[in-house]
Amino acid sequence: MLTSRAIRNRLFGAAVLCFVLGSAAKPAHAVSKEIVELQTQVQQLLDMVQRLQSTMDSRFGVMQHLAEQTADAANQVTSTVSAIQQKLNAQGDAMNGKVDAVSGQVQSLNDSVDELKARVAKLDKTLQDMQTQLQAMQAQQQQAMQPAGAPGATPTPGGAAAPGAGPFGSGAPGTAAANAPVAQQAPPLQDTLQAGERDFDAGRYDVAAGEFQDVVHYYPLDDAAGTAQFYLGEIAYQKKDYAHAIDSYNAVLEGFSGNAKAAAAQLHKGFALLAEDERSEGIRELRLLIQRHPQTPEAARARSRLNGMGVKISTAAAPAKSN
Numbered sequence: 001m002l003t004s005r006a007i008r009n010r011l012f013g014a015a016v017l018c019f020v021l022g023s024a025a026k027p028a029h030a031v032s033k034e035i036v037e038l039q040t041q042v043q044q045l046l047d048m049v050q051r052l053q054s055t056m057d058s059r060f061g062v063m064q065h066l067a068e069q070t071a072d073a074a075n076q077v078t079s080t081v082s083a084i085q086q087k088l089n090a091q092g093d094a095m096n097g098k099v100d101a102v103s104g105q106v107q108s109l110n111d112s113v114d115e116l117k118a119r120v121a122k123l124d125k126t127l128q129d130m131q132t133q134l135q136a137m138q139a140q141q142q143q144a145m146q147p148a149g150a151p152g153a154t155p156t157p158g159g160a161a162a163p164g165a166g167p168f169g170s171g172a173p174g175t176a177a178a179n180a181p182v183a184q185q186a187p188p189l190q191d192t193l194q195a196g197e198r199d200f201d202a203g204r205y206d207v208a209a210g211e212f213q214d215v216v217h218y219y220p221l222d223d224a225a226g227t228a229q230f231y232l233g234e235i236a237y238q239k240k241d242y243a244h245a246i247d248s249y250n251a252v253l254e255g256f257s258g259n260a261k262a263a264a265a266q267l268h269k270g271f272a273l274l275a276e277d278e279r280s281e282g283i284r285e286l287r288l289l290i291q292r293h294p295q296t297p298e299a300a301r302a303r304s305r306l307n308g309m310g311v312k313i314s315t316a317a318a319p320a321k322s323n
Contacts, residue, residue: 118254126220186218193224205235226256230265242272263298283311
């Protein structure tokens with residue numbers, strides 16, 4: 001495509017050619033009227049070409065300026081849209097993080113309420129058991145202190161009391177108490193717990209289970225009962241009896257949340273739920289463990305398990321541990 005400068009050059013060349021041809025046709029010393037007119041026309045043509053060139057240059061400059069403005073406006077629109085998109089993405093990520101944090105806190109609150117209810121129920125059951133034992137002891141004392149000749153007493157031949165009988169009809173001091181039902185003596189706490197741990201480490205699970213059950217039965221309010229419950233869960237877990245294992249772990253978490261085995265109980269409860277194909281519940285337990293005990297080895301194992309499953313770990317702050 002020819003530019004205005006090329007067109008002007010061609011027209012100027014054509015005019016010069018016409019002038020030369022006109023000059024060659026007549027003698028150089030004879031300047032005719034036609035040559036003067038031709039020169040005038042050529043000059044006019046050159047003026048027109050210059051005006052056309054000037055007009056085209058000015059319009060081209062305007063078009064170039066408009067194109068630059070359009071390009072600048074497009075760049076500004078693109079940068080503005082990118083900035084808005086980045087802000088929207090940041091706000092979306094922040095909102096998702098806040099939703100996760102609030103969900104974790106609400107779930108932790110619900111768990112704390114459930115734990116408190118379970119502990120109240122356990123305390124109520126313990127009080128009922130103690131009341132039953134107290135009533136049984138009172139009945140035994142009344143039976144031991146029952147005088148001779150009273151209903152249920154064993155008289156001697158002839159209706160007299162046995163020689164040497166005391167005021168309560170006993171043949172000798174302490175005889176009636178000896179004949180009364182004797183309550184089974186509780187085994188020593190630490191010895192029984194340590195024996196259970198040794199048997200568990202040696203793989204004698206049935207023997208260890210009996211020893212841990214004795215600790216739970218005779219010392220239900222002692223912290224050692226929480227440790228025994230944990231090992232009962234471990235025995236059930238080793239036998240792949242995940243349902244009973246979960247029950248034992250729950251007994252630790254609900255009744256002995258401050259026990260040293262609480263973090264391990266929650267970790268293994270999560271593993272047991274995953275083994276039972278309870279994926280959502282297992283993930284919830286592992287996340288709750290990370291929130292409650294973030295700096296423990298059990299929390300590190302929970303993070304490793306969740307990462308291996310491709311599960312996002314919530315960054316919500318750990319809730320305050322309930323008393």
